[in-house]
Amino acid sequence: MSGPSIEISGLSLALGGTSILEDVALRVAPGTIQAVVGPNGGGKSSLVSALLGLMPHRGTIDIDWPGDRPGVLAYVPQSLAFDPGLPMTVSDVLAVMCQRRPAFLGPARRLAGRYDQALERVGMAGKRHRRFGALSGGERQRVLLAQALIPDPDLVILDEPMTALDEAGAVIFEDVLAGFRARGVTVLWVEHDLGAVRRLADHACGLNRAVLFNGPPSAVLAAERLLALFSAPSQRSLREALS
Numbered sequence: 001m002s003g004p005s006i007e008i009s010g011l012s013l014a015l016g017g018t019s020i021l022e023d024v025a026l027r028v029a030p031g032t033i034q035a036v037v038g039p040n041g042g043g044k045s046s047l048v049s050a051l052l053g054l055m056p057h058r059g060t061i062d063i064d065w066p067g068d069r070p071g072v073l074a075y076v077p078q079s080l081a082f083d084p085g086l087p088m089t090v091s092d093v094l095a096v097m098c099q100r101r102p103a104f105l106g107p108a109r110r111l112a113g114r115y116d117q118a119l120e121r122v123g124m125a126g127k128r129h130r131r132f133g134a135l136s137g138g139e140r141q142r143v144l145l146a147q148a149l150i151p152d153p154d155l156v157i158l159d160e161p162m163t164a165l166d167e168a169g170a171v172i173f174e175d176v177l178a179g180f181r182a183r184g185v186t187v188l189w190v191e192h193d194l195g196a197v198r199r200l201a202d203h204a205c206g207l208n209r210a211v212l213f214n215g216p217p218s219a220v221l222a223a224e225r226l227l228a229l230f231s232a233p234s235q236r237s238l239r240e241a242l243s
């Protein structure tokens with residue numbers, strides 16, 4: 001199965017009485033890599049949470065899977081809230097994130113063989129039995145990326161997956177993304193590295209409470225738009241100014 005399309009319309013979300021997202025509309029075509037860029041606190045992770053069904057919101061999010069059944073979704077979180085003292089191995093963490101059966105029973109048989117393969121893909125071969133809490137930040141990030149490869153996803157949601165990755169890790173990430181593209185996986189990718197977005201995304205959406213722009217990176221990531229996106233005091237007036 002190839003990836004689904006995503007249609008977000010009229011999405012508004014408030015937290016603690018503060019408006020976080022306002023009337024967000026975004027269409028992601030099947031099998032494309034859609035980046036979401038914007039300033040800290042601009043609502044990118046909140047958009048991801050709404051997409052994952054984790055945050056109450058107004059408006060609609062339609063994921064249109066090809067075929068007659070929903071496909072497989074993988075999610076790479078921005079970070080994992082984790083007590084580094086917990087006696088959990090890399091394998092345990094993969095089991096917690098990739099399967100419904102309790103992690104203490106070990107990996108589901110159907111997935112067990114894929115752990116080593118996924119860890120090797122992200123340059124973590126042989127580290128399956130290491131304590132997760134003892135890994136470096138970049139190594140943990142690689143494990144988070146590896147867990148998204150295990151279920152063979154049709155839709156992948158990445159929330160700042162390059163954070164903490166070194167140069168070799170960034171090359172691996174780019175290769176993983178190329179693999180998703182080749183398989184027709186739909187990717188929604190929150191990212192701060194605008195150079196990577198320019199190189200790798202099909203479309204880039206500028207989000208700061210509202211969508212300020214969306215289109216091919218070469219067309220929309222121009223200096224004046226980025227300045228507006230990252231310094232805007234009033235998003236509504238900017239959106240009008242940019243349209």
Ligand SMILES: Nc1ncnc2c1ncn2[C@@H]1O[C@H](COP(=O)(O)OP(=O)(O)OP(=O)(O)O)[C@@H](O)[C@H]1O
Pocket residue numbers: 015016018020038039040041042043044045046047
């Ligand atoms: N539970 C909450 N209650 C109140 N405000 C919240 C809550 N969670 C997030 N926020 C606020 O919502 C806003 C958007 O946060 P979000 O994490 O979506 O931004 P972001 O664009 O992903 O930022 P970053 O680039 O820093 O990761 C922030 O101002 C944040 O403080």
